[in-house]
Amino acid sequence: MDIREFLDQDQKKDLLRLLTAGSVDDGKSTLIGRLLFDSKKLYEDQLSALKRDSKRVGHAGEEIDYALLLDGLKAEREQGITIDVAYRYFSTAKRKFIIADTPGHEQYTRNMITGGSTANLAILLADARKGVITQTKRHTFLVSLLGIKHVVLAVNKMDLVDYKQEVFDRIVEDYKRFITQLDVPDVTFIPLSALKGDNVVEVSDKMPWYHGQSMLEFLETVHVSSDRNFEDFRYPVQYVIRPDLKYRGFAGKMASGVVRKGDEVMVLPSGKKSKVKTITTYDGDLDYAFPPQSISLTLEDEIDISRGNMLVHPDNLPQVSRHFEAMLVWMDEKPMNPFTQFYIKHNTHSTKAKIDQIRYRVDVNTLEHQTIDHFELNEIGRVVITTVEPLYFDAYKKNRQTGAFILIDPITHNTVAVGMMLDKLSSDALPTRITDDEKSMIAAGRSLVSREEREKHYNQKGATLWITGLYGSGKNELAFVLEKELIGSGATVVVLDGKSLRSGLSRELDFDPADRAEHLRRVAHIARILNDQGILTICSFTSPDENVRRQVAEIIGPDRFHLIYMDADVEYCKKHADGDLYERYEKGEVRHLPGVDMPYEIPEKPQLVFRPEEQETNTEKVLEYLKENKIFPLE
Template identity: 65%
Template sequence: GITIDVAYRYFSTSRRKFIIADTPGHEQYTRNMVTGASTANLAIILVDATKGIITQTRRHTFLVSLLGIRHVVLAVNKMDLVGYDESVFDRICDDYRNFVTQLEIPDIEFIPLSALRGENVVEPSALMPWYHGKSVLEHLESVHVGSDRNFSDFRYPVQYVLRPDRDFRGFSARIASGIVRKGDRITVLPSMKSSVITSLITYEGEREYAFPPQSVTITLADEIDISRGDMLVHPDNMPKVERHFEAMLVWMDEKSMEMSTQFYIKHTSSTTKARIDDVRYKVDVNTLEKSKIENFQLNDIGRVVITTSKPLYFDPYRRNRQTGSFILIDPVSHNTCAVGMIIDKLDPRQLPSRISDSDKVSIARGHSLVTGQERESRYNQKGSTIWITGLHGSGKNELAFILERRLFGAGAVVVGLDGSSVRAGLTRELDYSPSDRAEHLRRVAHLCRLLNDQGIITICSFISPNQHDREQVAEIIGRERFHLVYMNASIGYCRNNKPELYEKADRGETENLPGVDIPFEAPESAAFVFDPGTNESNLELLVGYLSDQQIFPLQ
């Protein structure tokens, strides 16, 4: 069988405690190996003595280097099958050295062994007298990993503000790197406020100093506004504070990368939005060759440019694994899409332009760079106009507003327009004469077209009494996006709904009121003809119609 998931085993000797993460070696499970190796101090790479250095060995070594693991043991196994031949071992070691010189791994140990027979696993083997090094267990017990952590750069990403009572205010977190002492002056990022540490509190009591990976609570001499995501540092040793940076990214989502996605980025204790501006290249983990691609698929590894919504406080991953690493989270599924290792900050002037020559032509013509298909995919709807017509008091607005409320509640991007709101601004200089009414509707139609082009659904409530004017509106918006609804209310029903308006018309105090002194031409080909007395059922019919016409939702 093959290893798929990461298996953890725990054991201890008189000298050390160990956690072994057994990770899969097959390429399709690269993300599982990255997960298991991300917190390791040392990697044991197994090589079959009968096969030597193979593609899988190179892939594992590259991933170990990528994750910043400083100590590697090349365990040449199955030496019993080659007769414990020293020349076989030496040839494998030379091949590996020639490959690993292009990677940054400072400490490599070569150990021949036979796991089946226990040779050189716990005790040195008498069957390989030419080997004068340590056994695997002896090396694991003695390898020096204490200096692997960064003890130079104090980084304290605040996780929690501790207020057990009104007299105590502390800031709790795990020290990411560096050493901090009572009495040290610190600076808070991003506020740049400074104070002095008055106490370092652990579960064992107060300490004079603390170091990684200890979890402590820090109290300060001054009242400073500090919250989760802020970082305490020494004022003479600041991290990089930047929104733009380059990083090596391991794509871990089965869904391919979409460059238009606004991801959540989780970095130390801070979370913000981020986008991927450019994919510099993809690395073939088997050959280390670099190739230019548009996006990443599952298990792809490469170099990218990332921009965040707010500045991050980071160090390059090679210098500080704790403050140089991050994860990207899908904003919809909340799955972890990728893990990243920051290379360094990027000057905004070096940011890649995502505008191609064809894009520049579109811009010159005043065309959007966002396609209709992209908007439909983002909004899950088609930009369309629901045009509700009828007399004053026919129930147009009621139906329009409850439809807007229903669609908005279901997740649609929708805008409602009615005569009163538009005449308050966009057409305030126009009166109600037939010519001005036509101009009023023409402007509304162009507004609807612009909104529909942006993928937005518009719901319009306008009397529009003239068939010719409605035809003009449909022509401007686009007949395939124009859906006419007629509220077929009697003049008596409308008078009861708006008695003051109709009484003014009867007294001659207002002119050009459809149904009184100018005719209302009933639509001949409306999608729906509704009775205003049944607006609740009318609403359900409209919602069903939008679904059937694949206007909203698309899926």
């Protein structure tokens, strides 16, 4: 056989993607290392380094520590544990393999989800001395969640229990009782010793009672090709190829099903139909295509098709909906904000999405359902999601390629969650539907959104900062600088000042004490409405009368009214006022000017007192006050 024939034969080998998982020190990395070692898939320099590292940092005594082939991180070698996903590629005469060695710790659940997202088979290790423990059950649940149909329970460290059959049989029975609760159709049990090599590559004579295959023999022969969905044709369009006027192709990767030349296809979401004219790959034209081939299709008709559209057979349509239920795995260090509108990426289609409801969280150790209002890192639960644009999908159980999605944070653009679609929701099952009680609330003019929900949404409390002081004392400067700083920090703020409101809301009012009191009463009611909506309100008004300020506080609510006094005398204000109000008073053009021809009553108990000369630090002091009083931010 020449090199060309060898490479061609190697190219045609079947590929098996698998993951290993188990509790700490169950021997996952050791098992994979032993597979590579005993199957002669290591280079001489790798063997030399392995022997040297085993003496220096190994955890296997005088023997070779095969786990070092996988645990490459310094922290992993120091602790003898797996932290991140490690991938290894090797092949035998029968098959090619991609192995993902995933961590066993609960805090690394997201790493296991990442490693298992493309796996066909999972090897779950159990220590023969400990049997089926909590982590074993947790990993089995995660494997079931990921839709992996083939599971091998490898009962490791049989050498430490004298290779006793009764130990193995007891563990098998315990595991069978648990896994019947989950949807895993194919389960195999293999007793082995990864460190000694028993039943890893060759069947061991130390366990004559075991009549099955060795681990490598099983991996070489397990049938996984039928796991792919060849019934439902799903072709997400990734690129439109237009090299010249004569060719218009639609490139992408076959997600599922089979497509043939001449097949009638439908474009989603438009519903337009045409027939397949050609199926092209890098190596030339094909008569038919199937997953996971990457191809380019041309159609007989000119149809508007773009990235994110999907081609399907007209008589076999996916679900099309903006509302669906899904299992969600939260992968971000930052806890979920239930009010965030995320980006959702589903195949080649992206749009915006919102988590309408968390049905429950799954305790991955006990499988119990728990009620929560948000997800933390590594938590898993069932949710209801609504998207801006309709998605075309299948249930994840039926089609992993069209039933999976990711959520992306709109600010950081980090992937915050991965999801597996369950089913679409009818309109009467939506959590956002209006109930009879809510209809009664609407009739009474009451909001359906609670104060607590608004606070979580805005990450702030609705409150009013009322800035009082003489004309020219720096009230407006503080108000508008404060507004800029707060909005820059993510707050939702509105500024109300005398000039703006007197040009509209209070246009007919004068500046005498009675009209001034009516003007401030109107302002107070606006501030209260804004606070009820969860909005921070900054009010800048001279408001010279102490009794009127008390009335304003009563209208807004004493717990939401925060008084700031700008302490400046008339002489300072005359020198620093932006307008000509004082000059106009001297000319007799205006009257009722606080501090001049009508009294300004200094507040008795303001929350903050500032001098206008210290304007640079005044804003910082207000921000610190808001933080200390848990007004903004809440967290």
